[in-house]
Amino acid sequence: MSAMRRYLPVFHDVRGARVLVIGAGAVGARKIEALLAGGARVTVVAKEFSPAVEERAARGDLTALRGAFRPEQMEEAELVFAATSDRTLNTRVSREAQRRHLPVNVADSPGDCTFILPSVVRGEGFTAAISTGGRHPGAAKALREFLDDHREEISVRMERGQRRKRIAPRSGKVYIVGAGPGDPDLLTVRALGLLRGADAVIHDYLVPQEILSLASGKAAKICYARRGGTAGHGAALKQNAIHEAMVRLAREGKSVVRLKSGDPLVFGRGGEEAEHLSREGIPFEIVPGITAAIGCAAAAAIPLTHRERSSSVTFVAGHETDEKGKGAVDWSLLPKDGTLAIYMGVGRVAAIAGELAGAGFPLDTPFAIVENGSRPEQRVVRGALSDLSRIAIVSGIRSPAILFVGRTAALFPYENTEETSDEPVAQGV
Numbered sequence: 001m002s003a004m005r006r007y008l009p010v011f012h013d014v015r016g017a018r019v020l021v022i023g024a025g026a027v028g029a030r031k032i033e034a035l036l037a038g039g040a041r042v043t044v045v046a047k048e049f050s051p052a053v054e055e056r057a058a059r060g061d062l063t064a065l066r067g068a069f070r071p072e073q074m075e076e077a078e079l080v081f082a083a084t085s086d087r088t089l090n091t092r093v094s095r096e097a098q099r100r101h102l103p104v105n106v107a108d109s110p111g112d113c114t115f116i117l118p119s120v121v122r123g124e125g126f127t128a129a130i131s132t133g134g135r136h137p138g139a140a141k142a143l144r145e146f147l148d149d150h151r152e153e154i155s156v157r158m159e160r161g162q163r164r165k166r167i168a169p170r171s172g173k174v175y176i177v178g179a180g181p182g183d184p185d186l187l188t189v190r191a192l193g194l195l196r197g198a199d200a201v202i203h204d205y206l207v208p209q210e211i212l213s214l215a216s217g218k219a220a221k222i223c224y225a226r227r228g229g230t231a232g233h234g235a236a237l238k239q240n241a242i243h244e245a246m247v248r249l250a251r252e253g254k255s256v257v258r259l260k261s262g263d264p265l266v267f268g269r270g271g272e273e274a275e276h277l278s279r280e281g282i283p284f285e286i287v288p289g290i291t292a293a294i295g296c297a298a299a300a301a302i303p304l305t306h307r308e309r310s311s312s313v314t315f316v317a318g319h320e321t322d323e324k325g326k327g328a329v330d331w332s333l334l335p336k337d338g339t340l341a342i343y344m345g346v347g348r349v350a351a352i353a354g355e356l357a358g359a360g361f362p363l364d365t366p367f368a369i370v371e372n373g374s375r376p377e378q379r380v381v382r383g384a385l386s387d388l389s390r391i392a393i394v395s396g397i398r399s400p401a402i403l404f405v406g407r408t409a410a411l412f413p414y415e416n417t418e419e420t421s422d423e424p425v426a427q428g429v
C-alpha cells in the first residue's frame with residue numbers, strides 16, 4: 001500500500017465513467033447515490049440489495065448483478081468500489097482491481113484504497129473537497145459542516161476573487177484608499193483588489209499589520225507617520241515626505257496605494273494629498289473606507305441617528321493642528337439633540353469635557369468611548385458627561401479611540417457588559 005498513488009477524485013468528474021460497486025447495503029447505497037448524481041454509469045454486484053438500490057435498479061438507473069462477486073465483472077470497469085460488510089471480500093476485490101490497474105476504493109479501509117473520496121461541499125460556483133486521507137473522518141465531517149454553514153460566505157469570497165481580477169490597478173497611478181477602522185473584513189472589495197495588485201503601499205501607523213499583510217508580497221510597504229505625530233513641524237515634514245514618495249513612485253510607473261485608516265477624506269489629509277497629486281499631474285483615484293465613527297458606532301451598537309434621540313451626527317476633531325489652537329471647535333454651535341463623534345480627542349478628554357459643559361451640554365448627557373474599535377482588543381467605556389474625564393483616566397483609554405456624546409450613546413450600554421454601579425463600564429466586545 002505504501003508505494004501506492006493516491007487520487008482524490010471529486011464525484012463531479014465521474015460523468016460517463018463505468019463504475020463497479022460491490023455491495024448494496026447502507027454504505028454502498030450512499031456511494032451509489034453520489035456516483036449516480038455525478039453522472040456515472042453504475043453496475044452493482046450484491047447478494048442482497050437495500051430498498052434504495054433496489055428502487056434505482058427497478059427504474060433502470062443502474063445495472064444490478066445479483067449474486068457473488070466474480071473478477072471478470074471488472075472487465076468493463078474504470079473505477080471500483082467495495083462496500084460490503086465482509087472485510088475479506090473487500091480486500092479480495094481491492095487486490096483484483098489493483099492487479100488490473102483499476103483505481104479502487106474500499107469503504108472504511110484506507111489500506112485497501114488506491115484512491116480516497118473527499119467529502120464534497122457544493123455551493124454557488126464552487127465545489128470544495130475535504131479529505132484527511134481517511135484517517136480522521138470526524139475532523140473531515142466537522143470541516144464539512146463548517147463549510148456547509150459558510151456556503152454563502154464562500155460564494156461571496158469567490159465573487160470577490162473574480163472581481164479582484166477586473167479591478168487590477170493601473171501603473172503610474174496613486175490610489176488614496178480608506179482601510180476602515182482596523183478589521184480587515186471591513187475593507188472594501190476595491191481596496192482589497194488594489195492592495196493585492198499594488199507595487200507600493202504607503203500607509204498610516206494606524207493601519208494594522210493584518211491589513212498590510214493582504215497587500216501583494218512584492219509591494220514595498222512604507223510608513224512615515226509616527227504615533228501621535230498629527231501636529232507641528234515634524235508632522236509637516238512627514239506629510240511632505242509622503243507627497244514626494246507618492247509622486248516619485250508613480251513617476252516610476254508604479255501602482256501606489258496610499259492607505260489611510262478609516263476614510264481618506266475624514267480627518268485624513270486625503271484632500272491635501274489629492275491636491276498635491278493633481279498639481280504634479282499624477283493620476284489618482286480616491287477609494288472610500290469606513291470611517292472610525294461609522295465603524296465604531298456599529299461595533300458598540302450606538303445608533304448615530306435615532307428617531308427619538310438624535311436627528312444629526314457630527315464628525316468633529318477633538319484636537320487639530322497647533323496653528324488652529326485649542327479653540328478650533330466652537331462646541332456651542334453643535335446640535336445638542338444629536339450625536340457627536342469626536343475624533344482624536346483622547347489626549348484632551350478632560351478639556352473637551354469642560355468645553356462641552358461650558359457650551360451648555362447637560363452634565364447627564366451620555367457618552368461612550370470606543371477604543372480600538374472593530375479590532376480584537378476593542379473596549380467600550382460609557383458614562384455621563386459629568387464623569388467623562390474621571391472615567392477616561394481610570395480606564396486608561398489610549399489612542400486610537402473615538403468619543404461619542406449624545407443620548408444615543410446610552411442606548412445599549414449594558415450589552416455584553418459586566419455592570420458595576422458607579423465604576424466605569426468597560427467591556428471587551
Ligand code: SAH
Nearest residue numbers: 262263268291292343344372373400401402
Ligand atoms: N481617517 C480616519 C481618521 C484618522 S484621525 C477615519 O476616517 O477614521 C485618527 C483618529 O481616528 C483617532 O484619533 C481616533 O479618534 C479615530 N480612530 C481611527 N481608528 C479608530 C479605531 N479603530 N477605533 C477608535 N477610533 C479610531
